[in-house]
Amino acid sequence: MTKTHVTATVNGDPVEFLADPRETLLDCLRDHLGLTGSKEGCGTGDCGACSVLLDDVLVCSCLVLGVEAQGARVETVEGMAQGGTLHPLQRKFIEHAALQCGFCTPGILVAAKALLDRNPDPTESEVRFGLAGNLCRCTGYDKIVRAVLDAAAEMRGAQ
Amino acid sequence: MAKDETATFRLIGTRPDRPDGLDKVTGRARYGADVQAPGMLHGAVVRSPHAHARILRIDASKALALDGVKAVVTRADLPSGLTGEDWNLQENTLAGEVALYDGHAVAAVAATSKLRAQDAARLVEVEYEILPHVTDVDEAIRPDAPAIRPGAADHSVPTGSPPNLVRQIDFGHGDLEAGFAAADLVREQTYRTEATHQGYIEPQACLGQLGADGKGEMWVCTQGQWYIRRMCAAVLGIEAAQLRVTPxxxxxxxxGKTTIFMEPLALALSRKAGGRPVKLVMSRAEVMRATGPTGSASMDVKLGMTAEGMITAAKVTFRMQGGPFVGASPVGEALSCALACYTVPAVHHLGLEVLANRPKAAAYRAPGAPMAAFAVESLLDEMCRELQLDPIEVRLKNAAHEGTKASYGPTYKRIGLVETLQATKTHPNLSLPLGPNQGRGVAAGFWFNHGGETSVSLAIGEDGTVQVSIGTPDIGGSRASLALMVAETLGIPYENVRVNVVETGALGVNEPTHGSRATFASGKAAVESARQAIAQMCRRAAAAWGIDPDAVEWRDGAAVPSGDNAGKFPPMTIAEIGAAMGSTGGPISGHHETTAGGVGASFGVHVVDVEVDPETGRTTVLRYLVVQDAGRAIHPAYVEGQYQGGAAQGIGWALNEEYVYGADGRLQNPLFLDYRMPVASDLPMIDTVIVEVPNPGHPYGVRGVGETGITPPLPALANAIAAATGLRLRSLPMSPPKVLAALRARANG
Incomplete structure (x- = not known):
């Protein structure tokens, strides 16, 4: 099948790739751009491991076609740290032992960042519902929720 | 206090950042599907859409005619003549004459892209003759059930038994009749659990390469690289040492990743495609349909109890299916765990393994134990209520302790169930008031833990830093706990130790990270390796000082002269010894190989408060408490993580998760949308108490903590729902429709 030339901005960098019209944005990020931080856990939008921001909107990149990224801004887990400095969420995830296998972690970090961007002072319940689209099978979510709340508090303090 | 405070450590019991944390929060960590190789092809698998069907013909000509398709593999490409579990593994990798379950692989293709491989797989024509099937355990054991694999039963099954009964296990001790006669209350009930899936978020993925010379390599997400090596070698008829497996x-x-499913297909495709590497990644539906869920169970339990709450006798009969292969169900483990928490004067276990047209079951966290606990701990709770006895006091009265003859045979060494129950009793959660439609449930659980084949190597660097090579993949922070133990032993900073999970070419055979063994067994071997290196370093220092090696001690990361020589020479640090080692006798290392003994069982007690919505039947978990004996918590945060994760999986199993088969024998819910695992908004914080009754079989007292935690939630939830509603649910999951139906049935009299 004829491929489509796509140009987009990923984590601030201009990119271009050739997408089969059937390929998802996740396929394109992983296979064409080498950005394997976003994971495929289900391919049906149920696990959230592929969460990215598409023009500031949190999406499952497995539910977006690669060709739909034409002209868009995409942010993935690889873009969260600024230079050598981790995003507070990334640091708090390590400090709180909020990951075990780490496979869901990139998607949860992106989803948590999207949550805090729109709600800098979430309650525990708001964090839980904000992350309800991201499955974690290892942790029981306890330490994840604590890490997000702690990161939010730190980020509020820093402002 | 629950914490062991008899020993003081510099590092053990602290919570440093895990060494692989940075890689895992930045997306850099490389998982199974994250690598590519030059010349790489992509594989796809053709699977049976039928639960049971004879394969009449496979025609791959249209697939092979597609541009870019490089190989098609069927069972004819695999060697014949395998027996026992090797045959089971091969048959499960690719069906031979008969497809045995919905999703059973029948062929595989390799092509130049993922989409092309998937297109080609759809072009493989398979002609089937559909056979009668059975998926339910109680139906599968009937004498008139469709025979799935005639002649498969082992010697334990009497002739004339139902056709799918393939294994029978029978053991116990004591006088059962006298035991029941001595009881004031005897109750017998039947319980059922549905199959659930491990539900790891990463689907199976591998990149395999195999040449015509029989030499190959594999990159694979696995709990055990040597298991992958041995099993792939057996299925493909190659030599194990020629296959290098990197986790x-x-x-x-x-x-679920202690065994193989599609991994040999990547190698078989590669061999047929001239040795080009083949990447094979499962979809979620493939994971659900064709990788190991746990088995389903139907269980009878009979208990005798005195009015004071002493258990006098127990009889359990468990029927379990684990798919169409003998030995795949966890019925043996379930029996052994059933009464393991208690001192029972008379006990009898009977296990019946039944074949069914379902995927080949794999281990799932304390395999068998959660089902057994659901049955036994539920009935125990029913009897406590009937006798108006406190459930924790009854468990304390009957609790197994050091010297108890375990229900499954051996005599317990030092165990911590009593301490765990006592810590539970005094926890503030137990005195919190409950409202309407709310209830509290208690249950205990057990897992053996495991030692197993273990090989570890440790080497001192030229700057005194230390590398440790281990063979047990790190799934939940074990690199951190191993680094802590090595750094503690050597008296050096945690950061100066790097723990590497290595490929099969780098160490002797290791069993997988299973049986809660990684921190226990690799830890034990790593500490022994460190002690060897210390002995070496003391010898180097002794030689430099010209004194007897016995006159040198190791203290705080340095060799120190002792006894008569004390103070005569300044301490020689690990960095100084490392810098000089080339001229003092060569590289310094330590290694240890063992089938690790000294395993310490771990007991846990869970307490859950729920609220049941009388209008929807939905159960909300209000609060949850896990109390468990860790032996010693090396990195407490990751111990808590194991407790919390086990509880969450158990809550899912209890309340929502189940394999749903249609009348056609096809799995109806192979996606996460319908296979409903707990999400963050389903759960509360999960409180933990780490009890520490050190295991004398480990240098730092470790027991292993991974598995026990999934055992109590099933009955704890059932007991809490019974307390909230007065209704006893004896079949899992206790999903809203089931609870609602029970509420309505009672309302309708």
Whole structure:
């Protein structure tokens, strides 16, 4: 099948790739751009491991076609740290032992960042519902929720 | 206090950042599907859409005619003549004459892209003759059930038994009749659990390469690289040592990645495609349909109890299916765990393994134990209520302790169930008031833990830093706990130790990270390796000082002269010894190989408060408490993580998760949308108490903590729902429709 030339901005960098019209944005990020931080856990939008921001909107990149990224801004887990400095969420995830296998972690970090961007002072319940689209099978979510709340508090303090 | 405070440590019991944390929060960590190789092809698998069907013909000509398709593999490409579990593994990798379950692989293709491989797989024509099937355990054991594999039963099954009964296990001790006669209350009930999946978020993925010379390599997400090597070698008829297996980072396993499913197909495709590497990644539906869920169970339990709450006798009969292969169900483990928490004067266990047209079951976190606990701990709770006895006091009265003859045979060494129950009793959660439609449930659980084949190597660097090579993949922070133990032993900073999970070419055979063994067994071997290196370093220092090696001690990361020589020479640090080692006798290392003994069982007690919505039947978990004996918590945060994760999986099993088969024998819910695992908004914080009754079989007292935690939630939830509603649910999951139906049935009299 004829491929489509796509140009987009990923984590601030201009990119271009050739997408089969059937390929998802996740396929394109992983296979064409080498950005394997976003994971495929289900391919049906149920696990959230592929969460990215598409023009500031949190999406499952497995539910977006690669060709739909034409002209868009995409942010993935690889873009969260600024230079050598981790995003507070990334640091708090390590400090709180909020990951075990780490496979869901990139998607949860992106989803948590999207949550805090729109709600800098979430309650525990708001964090839980904000992350309800991201499955974690290892942790029981306890330490994840604590890490997000702690990161939010730190980020509020820093402002 | 629950914490062991008899020993003081510099590092053990602290919570440093995990060494692989940075890689895992930045997306850099490489999992099974994250690598590519030059010349790489992509594989796809053709699977049976039928639960049971004879394969009449496979025609791959249209697939092979597609541009870019490089190989098609069927069972004819695999060697014949395998027996026992090797045959089971091969048959499960690719069906031979008969497809045995919905999703059973029948062929595989390799092509130049993922989409092309998937297109080609759809072009493989398979002609089937559909056979009668059975998926339910109680139906599968009937004498008139469709025979799935005639002649498969082992010697334990009497002739004339139902056709799918393939294994029978029978053991116990004591006088059962006298035991029941001595009881004031005897109750017998039947319980059922549905199959659940491990539900790791990372689907199976591998990149395999195999040449015509029989030499190959594999990158794979697995709990055990040597198991992958041995099993692939057996299925393909190659030599194990010629296959080099490198474990990727692993996105969850919970037992489900201790075995092979599609991995040999990547190698078989590669061999047929001239040795080009082949990447094979499962879809979620493939994971659910064709990788190991746990078995389903139907269980009878009979208990005798005195009015004071002493258990006098127990009889359990468990029927379990684990798919169409003998030995795949966890019925043996379930029996052994059933009464393991208690001192029972008379006990009898009977296990019946039944074949069914379902995927080949794999281990799932404390395999068998959660089902057994659901049955036994539920009935125990029913009897406590009937006798108006406190459930924790009754468990304390009957609790197994050091010297108890375990229900499954051996005599317990030092165990911590009593301490765990006592810590539970005094926890503030137990005195919190409950409202309407709310109830509290208590249950205990057990897992053996495991030692197993273990090989570890440790080497001192030229700057005194230390590398440790281990063979047990890190699924939940074990690199951190191993680094802590090595640094503690050597008296050096945690950061100066790097723990590497290595490929099969780098160490002797290791069993997988299973049986809660990684921190226990690799830890034990790593500490022994460190002690060897210390002995070496003391000898180097002694030689430099010209004194007897016995006159040198190791203290705080340095060799120190002792006894008569004390103070005569300044301490020689590990960095100084490392810098000089080339001229003092060569590289300094330590290694230890063992089938690790000294395993310490771990007991846990869970307390859950729920609220049941009388209008929807939905159960909300209000609060949850896990109390468990860790032996010693090396890195407490990751111990808590194991407790919390086990509880969450158990809550899912209890309340929502189940394999749903249609009348056609096809799995109806192979996606996460319908296979409903707990999400963050389903759960509360999960409170933990780490009890520490050190295991004398480990240098730092470790027991292993991974598995026990999934055992009590099933009955704890059932007991809490009974307390909230007065209704006893004896079949899992206790999903809203089931609870609602029970509420309505009672309302309708």
């Amino acid at each position: 990727s980072e692993i996105g969850g396993g919970f037992g």
